[in-house]
Amino acid sequence: MAEKPRIKIFVVVVLTLALIALIVLSMVPDSPLLHLTSPLGKVFNPIVRLGQTVTRSVSGWISSVSESDKIRRDNEDLREEIARLQNELAAREDAAKQFEELKDAFGLPSLFPDMTIKGGYIMNRAIGDWYDAFRINLGQKDGILVRQDRSFAVVDANSNLVGRVLSSDLDSAKVLPIIHEGFATGARMEGSHGVALRVRGDLTLKDDNLIYADQIPLDASVAVGDRIVTSGAGGVFPEGLPIGTIEEIHMADDQRSLEATVRPAVSFNRLTAVFVLIGG
């Protein structure tokens, strides 16, 4: 009888070791293990998109109904008419917004003529402090193949920097947003005098949708409201992508440089569509 528990413990230990091996192997860049999630993405992504659409429709319907309740007290006939019109308007506004986003996106190719631009949707955002990457519905089938020395810039419809691709499987990719503390890139002030600096996510600022700029020379001419763009150094991001606007400037702890709090140009709260810049 003592054999059975022993076998079970043995199975758990073997599985634990196998999973640890899986973790280590998935650390290898371009690991074939990342393909494991591809079949799941094929089934899961369309369902999530459907779920998102249904949620938007339901919230639109609820808001129109709650509005109509107020109107009912005044006039029953008008209530129905207004609710119907509001619902229609909400649907059209959504469609118009998407159209505007996509229309603007068509301007992207002229900004980056050497690059292929792939448009996609955010499937989910972070679901915890360690599970903190965005997932988008673009993957290796779209040419997004991440290697140790190669990543991809992710922008919104107005070409504002959103983040960089961390990893990809066949149908989806994980994106590290600029507000994440793991993100850092070279940047410069917009304009001809272009002071070089570094922009990075910050643990204490990310909940307020802010990022940090440091390594700004003491003699640099920077002011609140100045815009920061990518410098193009490092090769991941093309030069000139808008990052954000300076909100506050202060002295670094070592008193040898300036630091700044930056409001990202991209609005993460409302971000649904993203574009990956490939090649160049």
Added chain:
Amino acid sequence: MPTRRVVILSILYLFLLAILQSVLSLLIFRPAYVPDLLLMLPLIAGIWHGRRYGFWMGLTAGFFRDFLAGRLLGPGILIGMYIGLAASLLHHEDRRFRLLFTAVSAPILTVMFSLLMTLLQIVTPYPDQPPIEHRLIVLRSVNQLPWQLLINVGAAFFVLLLFYLIPLRKREKRTNLTLGSSGGVEHDVFDLN
């Protein structure tokens, strides 16, 4: 062997909760305020349906977590497996005990998971990540904990409600009204024992 109903319903639970968590992550900007349904799933599965079901739901729910937003493939599967197995130690024949264990273990799991995630954040930084004071990481986790506790207890009872509304085993009509409210002995859905 699990019945076809168990397999189909388990896939349904997983997809339903994963989709809900995905959609909620888009609606709620702060990750700490998103109910962690995929964390609570193996806990409820282990407590309410025993070892083998907790084990399998832990593995699959963990795989979904890694797929959705994990930095690496594997930690979620491993953690989920252990949650399912540990939760099954609380599997009890009496429904009232299972309910009590659910209410007690959901906040405990949230605290332990938060500790583990804090540790993982410290030991597995992203490539090229600027150095961060460990104190800040710990402080942030501690600050988020009260909300997470509240939200995850709610998430646990939501998963429980799902298990109740769409039960793994067909409910049998009660013919003997003298039966106790605990509903008698229930077996592991995979008929382990």
